[in-house]
Amino acid sequence: MSDWFLQPEHGVRFEWGPIGARQMAQDAACLVVVDVLSFTTSVTVAVEAGTQVFPYAWRDETAVAFARNKAAALAVGRRAATSAAPWSLSPAALRNAPFTPRLVLPSPNGSAIAAAAGDATVVAGCLRNATAVGRWLARHDYGTAQRPVVVIAAGERWPDGSLRPALEDLLGAGAIIDALESRGVGPLSPEAAAARGCFVQTADVVSAVAAGSSGRELTRSGFADDVAIATELDAGATVPVLTGGAFDDSTDETGPLPNQWHRPSRLPGDVT
8 A cells, every 4th residue: 555645754743533543553653642622631631630541432331341340430421420420521520520540531532543553652642731742752752754753633523423623633733743843853744734833823722722613612511611721731741651551641751651552342433
């Protein structure tokens, strides 16, 4: 098969969604998952609190068994959170929930991207830790033509299951790529350079995310606090890296961690 889609000869690359991740992983040393208004912001909030986060592809009865096997609490959907099950994909809910050392976070989109990485290192990035992620990647020698990093914007889903590119994920990806470029990492592929340009040329990222389609949807649904947390630009230095099937804080690690993703019996689908 031709490798035209791999953005070859570039150290920093950019693509969209689980299918894009699956294709790009063929020639990637590291995948950075960016899902600003859901998965990766929640991961950073939980990991900052000292929680190990196990991504899981389905929010169904298999997730219950998986959480039990991991001796972990199970996160529920935003609207399903209760006092008995306070952990969810809502960053605000996670901040207010009791501490749990281990958490299973079902997310078909974010988890499908992580699962697609193969042997590549997987990092959870967002607007809250963009500079920290860029610094970590550069320190671990990712982003060269020999060790390419692919930044994957998760996007959202239309009702028919097709990918809806999401502004907040484009901006989050661009922020991480900008942090890499500022450290001399590259070269950037044209796709990566365009994502960076979108971030750099957006005068007010916070307002743009809040006024964008996904931000408006969450605010109208009563989750304005999630949008506010997701747009705390560079508020944290935590770098969640997937190892042993869970995201842990790798901020102070001196070497890259292996991706040991737990693969269920069926591959994750591309529908949230």
